[in-house]
Amino acid sequence: MHYRKTLEFRVFSTINFLFMALVVCGVTLPFLHLLAVSLSDSAANTSGKVRFLPIGVNMEAYKFIFQHPSILSGFKNAIVQTVVGTLISLFMMTICAYPLSKPIKGRKVMIWLVMLTMFFNGGLVPTYMLIKGLGLLDTLWAIVLPFSIAPYFLMIMINFFQSFPENIEESALMDGLNPIQILFMIVLPLSKTIIAAMSLFLVVMYWNNWFNSLIYLNSPDKYPIMLIVRNILDGANLVNGALTGTNLEKLSTASLQSAAIMATTLPIFCTIPFVQKHFTKGVLLGAVKG
Amino acid sequence: MEKMSITRFGVWSRLTALSLLVAIPLAACGDSANKAGSADAAKEGGGPVTLTMLYSESGSPFNKDWPVYKELQARNNVKLDLQVVPESDYQSKAKIVLSSDKIPDLVTNINQSNVLELGGTGVLLPISDYMDKLPNLKKRIEEFKMEDELENWKSPDGKLYVLPFLTQSASYNRSPMIRTDLLEKYGLKAPTNTEELYAVLKKMKEMNPGSYPFTGTSADDLRSMWGAAWGIEPSYKGFVFNEQTGKYEYIYTSENYKKYVTYLNKLIKDGLADPELFTSNYDQMHQKLSTSKSMFYFFWNGEEISNINLLGKKNTGPEFKMAMLPPIAGPAGEKALAGTRIDRGTVIPASAANKPYFEDLLKFADYLYSDEGIDLLTWGIEGDTYVVKEDGKKEFTDKMKQSENLNKALWDIGSANGSFTLVWPFKWFATILGNEDFEKYTEEANKNNWFTPAAKVPKLSTDQKDEESLLIAGVNDYYAKMQEQFVYGKVSIDQEWDSYVKEIHAKGVDKLLDVYNSTLK
Numbered sequence: 153m154h155y156r157k158t159l160e161f162r163v164f165s166t167i168n169f170l171f172m173a174l175v176v177c178g179v180t181l182p183f184l185h186l187l188a189v190s191l192s193d194s195a196a197n198t199s200g201k202v203r204f205l206p207i208g209v210n211m212e213a214y215k216f217i218f219q220h221p222s223i224l225s226g227f228k229n230a231i232v233q234t235v236v237g238t239l240i241s242l243f244m245m246t247i248c249a250y251p252l253s254k255p256i257k258g259r260k261v262m263i264w265l266v267m268l269t270m271f272f273n274g275g276l277v278p279t280y281m282l283i284k285g286l287g288l289l290d291t292l293w294a295i296v297l298p299f300s301i302a303p304y305f306l307m308i309m310i311n312f313f314q315s316f317p318e319n320i321e322e323s324a325l326m327d328g329l330n331p332i333q334i335l336f337m338i339v340l341p342l343s344k345t346i347i348a349a350m351s352l353f354l355v356v357m358y359w360n361n362w363f364n365s366l367i368y369l370n371s372p373d374k375y376p377i378m379l380i381v382r383n384i385l386d387g388a389n390l391v392n393g394a395l396t397g398t399n400l401e402k403l404s405t406a407s408l409q410s411a412a413i414m415a416t417t418l419p420i421f422c423t424i425p426f427v428q429k430h431f432t433k434g435v436l437l438g439a440v441k442g
Numbered sequence: 443m444e445k446m447s448i449t450r451f452g453v454w455s456r457l458t459a460l461s462l463l464v465a466i467p468l469a470a471c472g473d474s475a476n477k478a479g480s481a482d483a484a485k486e487g488g489g490p491v492t493l494t495m496l497y498s499e500s501g502s503p504f505n506k507d508w509p510v511y512k513e514l515q516a517r518n519n520v521k522l523d524l525q526v527v528p529e530s531d532y533q534s535k536a537k538i539v540l541s542s543d544k545i546p547d548l549v550t551n552i553n554q555s556n557v558l559e560l561g562g563t564g565v566l567l568p569i570s571d572y573m574d575k576l577p578n579l580k581k582r583i584e585e586f587k588m589e590d591e592l593e594n595w596k597s598p599d600g601k602l603y604v605l606p607f608l609t610q611s612a613s614y615n616r617s618p619m620i621r622t623d624l625l626e627k628y629g630l631k632a633p634t635n636t637e638e639l640y641a642v643l644k645k646m647k648e649m650n651p652g653s654y655p656f657t658g659t660s661a662d663d664l665r666s667m668w669g670a671a672w673g674i675e676p677s678y679k680g681f682v683f684n685e686q687t688g689k690y691e692y693i694y695t696s697e698n699y700k701k702y703v704t705y706l707n708k709l710i711k712d713g714l715a716d717p718e719l720f721t722s723n724y725d726q727m728h729q730k731l732s733t734s735k736s737m738f739y740f741f742w743n744g745e746e747i748s749n750i751n752l753l754g755k756k757n758t759g760p761e762f763k764m765a766m767l768p769p770i771a772g773p774a775g776e777k778a779l780a781g782t783r784i785d786r787g788t789v790i791p792a793s794a795a796n797k798p799y800f801e802d803l804l805k806f807a808d809y810l811y812s813d814e815g816i817d818l819l820t821w822g823i824e825g826d827t828y829v830v831k832e833d834g835k836k837e838f839t840d841k842m843k844q845s846e847n848l849n850k851a852l853w854d855i856g857s858a859n860g861s862f863t864l865v866w867p868f869k870w871f872a873t874i875l876g877n878e879d880f881e882k883y884t885e886e887a888n889k890n891n892w893f894t895p896a897a898k899v900p901k902l903s904t905d906q907k908d909e910e911s912l913l914i915a916g917v918n919d920y921y922a923k924m925q926e927q928f929v930y931g932k933v934s935i936d937q938e939w940d941s942y943v944k945e946i947h948a949k950g951v952d953k954l955l956d957v958y959n960s961t962l963k
Contacts, residue, residue, distance in 0.1 A: 195756035198729045221503050277541045284542060366535055370525040372504060379528060383499065386530030406725055 183414075190214070190411035194404030212402040213411035220384060226377035227419070230359060233376055237296040237358040238351055244300045245309055245350065250335050252306075253313035263310070270303040276367070283368055294368035295361075302357070305350055312346045313339070348427040359420050381412045490521040491799040493806060494546035496539055500529040500860040501853035508856025509823055517818075518806050529860070540565060545791035547803055550861040552789050554595060554899070557604045560789070561597030562904060567790040570602035575804045578811035579605065582865060586610055591784050594899040598961070604787030605807055611868040612780030612893045614883040615744055616667045618770050621737040623763040624649075635771040636705060639738075643714040646737050654716040656709055657736035659727055661720040661925055665702075666779060667740040673698040673774030676897040679914060680921065681958055683898040690900065690958040692951045694921050695943045698773050703928040704935055711931055720926060731764070732757040744875060766879050769892055780893035788864065810864045819863040820870045822855055838873070849874050900958040909957055913950035920949050 184204045189197060193208030201207060217223065252263055273279070279298070288294040316339060324338045325331075340347070362378035369375060385408065497504065504526045505511075515522055525546060527535045533556070536549055540560060560566050573580050583592060586608055596602050625632060625642070628649060633639035646655040658664045669675030674693050676682075681690045693699060709715035716722065716736060730736040732753035743766050754762035769778045790807070794800055809815045821828040821836055828838050838848065845851035852858040852874070872881040887893055902910060924942050927933040 195732070195753055198725065198732050198753050199757045200729050200733075221505070277538055280538050281542050284544070363531075366528070366531045367538060370527075372499070372526045375528075383528035383530045386528070404725075 186410040186413055190407050190414055192407060193402045194407065197404045197406040208402070210402045213407040214415070216403060216408060217381070217384060217411055217415055220380060222372055222375060222380050223377070225373050226375060226380040229374055230376035230378065231419075232292065233295050233361075233365075234355055234358040236292065237300070238354040240296050241300045241302070241354050241358075242347065242350060245302070245306050246335070246340065246347075248301060249306055249309035250313050250339065253310045253316070266301070266303050266306060280367060289368060290370040290374065292374070295364050296358075299364065302354075305353060309346060309350065312343065316343070352423070352427045355423055356420060377416055381416055385409055385412055490515065490519050491802045492521045492523050493548065493799070493803055494523045495525070495548040495861075496536060496546045496550060497524040497526050497861045498529050498532040498536075498551040499526050501858070502850065505856070508854075509826070510818060510856035510859075511862075512856075513818060513823060514815075514856075514862065517814075518802075518809055520802060520806050540789075540791075545793070547794050547797070548788055548790060548807070550788045551786050552604065553786050557595060557787060557789065558597060558899075558902070559907065561601070561603040562599060564792055566603040567792045567794055568601040568603055569605055569790070570596070570600075572804060575801075576808045576811070578808045578813075578815075582608055582811045586783070588783065591782065591896050594896060595784060595787070596901070598901040598903055604789050605810075605864065606784045606787045607864050607866070608811075609783045609785075609866045609868075610871075611884070611888070612783055613868065613871065614766075614778060614880065614887045614892070615742060616740065616779065617743050617766045617768075617883070618668075618738065618740050619743060619747070619750075619764050619766050621646075621734075621763065622765045623761045624737055632767055633770060634768065634776075639770050640709070640714070643709065643738065644712070647712075647714055650734065650737075653735050653737070654730075655714055655737045656719065657716040657722060657727055657730050657739050658719045659722050659724060661922065661929075664719070664740055668770065668772070669702070670777035670779040670894045671769050671772035671774055672702040673772070673777075674702060675779050676894055678897045678899050678958075679918070681897075681900075681954065688962065690955055690962075692946075692955065694925075695946060695951070700935065700939060701773055703925060706929045707931055707935060710929060717930075720929070728753060732762075734758045734762075743880065744877075747877060747879075766883065768883060768886070776890065776892060777894055778887060778892040780887075780896070782896050788861075810862065816863075816865045816867065819857055819859060820852075820865075820867060822852060822857045827852075827855060827857070836870075848876070900961045902957070902961060906957050906961070910954065913954050917946060917950045917954065920946055 181204070185202075188202050188204050188206045190213050191206035191209050191211070192202045193210055196202050196207035220226075248266075252259055252266075274282070283289055283294050283298060288297065320338060320342070321334050324334045329337065360378060362376065362382055365374075365376050365379050504524070511522075525539075532551060533553065536552060537556065539545060540549060540552075540556070545565070557566075569576070569579075583589060588606070588608060592602065592606065595604055595606060620632065620642075622632070624630075624646060628645055630642050630645060631638070633642045643655040647653060666675060674696065677693050680692055680694045682693050683689075684691050706715065706719070710717065710719070716730065718726070722730070727736075727739065728750060731739065731750055734754075734757075747764060747766065750764050751762060754764060769776050771777075788807070790803065794803055797803070810819065817824070817836075821838070822842070824830065826839065827842050828836050830836050842848060842851050849858065857863070858874070868884070872884070875881075924933070924946070928935050928938075928942075
């Protein structure tokens with residue numbers, strides 16, 4: 153390990169370190185700033201003095217958000233939507249992608265049909281009427297079933313399965329497993345990388361999605377947190393008076409927005425450590441190497 | 443080997459797909475059957491009729507236990523079944539619901555363009571055909587002298603398809619505002635016209651060299667609040683009906699509009715107006731005003747005054763005082779834009795006419811316009827939230843007066859509701875706002891004719907609407923781009939004005955004029 157001592161290496165590692173530190177700052181500093189803003193009083197925020205330390209510390213913004221009667225059910229609904237949606241999506245995409253990765257009849261047509269939905273769809277009103285006709289309106293299923301297959305992610309999965317070594321599957325078949333068993337007992341356990349990557353994408357997708365809930369749900373007690381927070385924030389400027397009757401000395405639009413961002417992104421942050429170890433192996437890298 | 447595996451894959455994937463296809467509709471059927479059953483039961487029992495409604499959630503979060511909401515249902519013997527939609531996205535959801543085949547009995551908060559768009563299509567109930575069953579609405583329209591304004595809400599067939607939200611009186615709720623403490627300090631008089639304003643801004647700049655005295659948030663907002671004084675507001679998308687010639691004209695190529703951009707350009711050139719006059723957001727604007735980087739702006743003044751003073755006292759000092767002014771007179775004189783007295787409405791689907799409870803639906807709608815209904819939905823519950831004094835005047839009870847904020851307190855009992863309260867009396871509104879200037883200036887405005895009447899909206903058929911929407915975006919983009927370049931001095935007004943006028947006419951103004959004028963025949 154003598155190269156560690158060379159000048160080049162030291163220069164390289166210093167620059168490397170500085171560059172990485174810069175990247176880390178680029179990611180964390182905005183969050184620190186938001187945290188500071190969310191805790192500062194309104195005079196400090198409107199004067200633009202707040203950087204990374206809060207001025208006039210108070211929790212009014214968080215209080216305002218968490219006082220909303222639907223906030224707890226919002227969190228609960230968002231978690232249910234995310235978990236159920238991700239599981240259904242994973243299942244649907246796996247059983248869709250795996251057969252499509254095999255040279256079956258009509259494969260090209262089917263892939264083409266899936267691709268088509270990336271660019272064309274029936275439009276909002278027909279989709280709404282379809283979901284209404286199916287009787288899914290105002291149920292969890294309206295959110296998690298119709299949109300469970302994301303074509304772009306499906307393509308990635310098909311590519312991954314295609315590069316899966318055929319020999320393994322063949323030997324399993326010789327050992328008497330049927331295709332379903334091969335998929336669930338042999339292929340999936342060896343595909344954790346792609347499953348982890350997909351899970352993360354899907355979790356973020358479902359967590360952030362408020363629009364489908366807005367359109368297909370009718371009861372506020374079914375709304376996810378994003379929709380509720382969106383409504384709080386939309387009303388949260390001094391113009392239309394949703395801040396009416398609150399402590400304006402401590403609470404401002406800026407602090408409220410920052411608090412909302414903190415409150416809604418933290419839960420999603422918490423999922424990253426669980427999938428990160430799979431992620432370090434690379435998303436598409438694994439697909440190529442098999 | 444290979445072949446065998448293929449067929450087996452095929453069978454299995456088909457089987458799984460099939461089982462899923464079967465499972466979903468089954469689950470769905472069970473659900474909808476249950477719902478339909480319970481709804482029918484409610485109707486048959488002779489008890490309250492169930493009315494469905496698309497509700498826009500604003501103010502306080504909806505609560506079915508609001509005393510006013512319960513009282514409203516009890517007094518009308520109805521049961522309301524609400525679909526609560528957050529206000530932030532209400533319009534998009536309402537549009538989808540109105541395009542679907544099953545529309546709730548009442549859809550609130552529909553704006554003018556959507557009402558006019560849907561009016562002729564047969565989706566909505568022609569309210570004007572049922573005026574004999576809506577005596578209170580009729581009375582209210584006559585009492586407030588709303589006929590002229592209501593004309594703009596009627597479809598080309600002359601029918602009204604909406605239950606309008608009525609604001610009793612135009613109010614002086616958008617105005618110029620200035621730091622009166624600085625006026626006093628520098629020995630200046632409050633500006634009343636554009637020349638005086640220029641002098642005042644100049645002095646303020648002199649005394650505060652780093653400042654940009656005049657700030658704002660957007661070009662459209664500024665024009666809408668100050669345009670009346672320049673004779674360029676109100677308009678329908680930039681078009682105004684000229685009573686003398688009996689034709690529509692495009693106002694953003696007029697001499698007055700040229701004067702307006704020239705004036706703003708001068709302010710920018712001399713450093714008197716904020717380089718971000720058209721681009722600041724509310725927070726940035728409040729920051730500039732409260733830290734004395736700017737001293738003058740046009741804004742919706744309601745609660746703004748107390749908010750900005752609170753922030754200013756903290757950031758600048760206890761002497762900070764922002765106050766509203768009468769209109770700054772321009773070429774058109776001392777004029778202010780009246781907030782339109784009808785800005786949205788509730789619609790009923792045409793299909794409701796066949797429902798067994800149609801009469802009850804109309805009765806409920808009419809109740810919202812009745813004296814009793816208005817009192818309930820604005821003042822709340824007699825004895826509890828307000829009392830009627832001997833002279834007939836109403837007053838809020840101490841419980842309400844002592845609340846931190848009267849408006850919020852009303853929201854929390856279900857009153858002053860953005861979906862149910864269809865009539866907004868002026869005296870009540872002024873009481874809530876509690877700003878003496880607001881009441882004083884509104885009275886003066888009515889006396890001195892500051893308010894300009896609403897612009898005449900052309901009655902377009904569906905085809906004409908399509909043609910309009912094809913053209914208007916291009917015209918508006920070009921107008922907005924050129925306005926900015928004129929004001930910021932990127933393009934010389936003297937040299938480029940004629941080519942601007944020519945270009946915008948070619949971009950679609952000529953054709954739009956043809957469309958609008960053809961509706962007059």
